[in-house]
Amino acid sequence: MTDEQVVERLRARDAQTFCALIERLQHPLTGYLHRLVGDREVALDLAQDTFLQVYKEIGKTSGDLSLDAWIYRIATNYGLRYLNRKRLKQFIRLESQEGINESLATAGPEEQAETRILVHQALDRMNPKDAAVLQLHFGNGFNYEEIGQILKVSSEAVRKRVARGVDKFRALYGQAPAVDTPAAEAQLIASQESARLGAQFIAPGEVVPKRDGR
């Protein structure tokens, strides 16, 4: 079934098509939101809100809709809105940022736990829009054109934004991790412990030849 057919059926309020859409997109979409906002429960709520919005707004879209890009655009907007409010709350309350969500640290091989924490910490300190671009490209595998459709920008703009994001990421990834909460510190210690057990890491500051062995 093509995108156009799916959109037509969704506009006709076909519940079966809607269920199929949820089954197809819920995991990658929730995973994207999880990595973007750093909170599993929030990501689930946002994903649900995204599908609600899709069902409600599908009738207002035009015929040549790129469905997945449109859904990811909704999800991205929800995620960025959540992050902005969260950061505003943290600024008002003068709170330190919360620790890394434990589910992110465990989403993968144990020996890469520290890398996952460091990557997420770096992305968490970046501009949310830049982080979203990197998440879409590196995490979900969207190419520049698809990201352009999601963010409603040109492929050239995406190319420059990805390059800028990688540049910022490199600067932040090379810095000392911001272990400012007991939870994050405990996770980092656990990760380092697992590293001593023989795991291989992508440590910040390593040169390329040394890392080719993985």
Add this chain to the structure above:
Amino acid sequence: MQGGSGGEHPENSSLLAFLRGQQLEDSERIRLHLVHCKQCQQSFANLSHESKPLDILSQMSRYQRYPELSPALILRQIQRGAQKQSIWSSLAWRTVNRPRPKKSAVRLVSLPVAFGVGLLCMTVIIVLAYTFAHFVSVPPLPGVLTSGMSDNQPNQASVAQHQPTPSPTQVVMATETTTATSTVTGSPASTGTPSKSHHRPSISDCSAKLGSAQYPLVICGSNFNPGDTVTVKEYVFWNKFETNDTSVTVDANGKFTDYLKIISCKIIYLAFIAEDTVSNPVVDSNTLVENPMWGCSGSNHLYG
């Protein structure tokens, strides 16, 4: 910028896009340029190194597991108009109920804040108490004349009130026509309570307490302006009706004591009144009227 092979060096963003396998108009040119340009090879290697940690994001997506979203539930929420159960309401609930470790900043700030709040509360209490004390009328002390009291009413309490220790510092002799010798006492060291300016000046008979054989009749004044000169008028009858004036000085407590010597038992004292002539307008005290018991043989009580 010209490369060693003659072509322009591609931008880093183009090199990164080439590295990531993105479709580029000049992909072939970049590929050929990289073969010959060592500088761009180094940039390419750096970009590869810098972006490599991000590849872990795609691996994470393979390991992330989430509970299945129920399409039926979502549809039901849509039908119910589930906007009320939005992310923000559920987040608010979770924020309230989530156990959080106490932040060090909060711990740091809590003590000064608590001290400040306590100080503020104490200040408010003091201000309220002060305001309350000023707006609630205090009942008059016994023996203090109030402005509403009649001059001719007996003032035994006032008599009992003014009992300063006589320590004569000034003696004012009466003129020849005066029938009594006055001894005026200013007693700065008086232990009496300082008079309030808003109380009316009064005089009373202190003879019972301060009187002596030489000065059996003693008039005490109170509530006068400290330092003023007061004229004590004596209304007497000695063959004819006469008025004798005696000047006394009010002490720092607003009091004076007028000691009178009775030079003849034929003199009948009718009344006494004190006038503060320095004040403008002149302030009169109450009037002490004749006591039938007063005389050379009796106790010289006067009614004030």
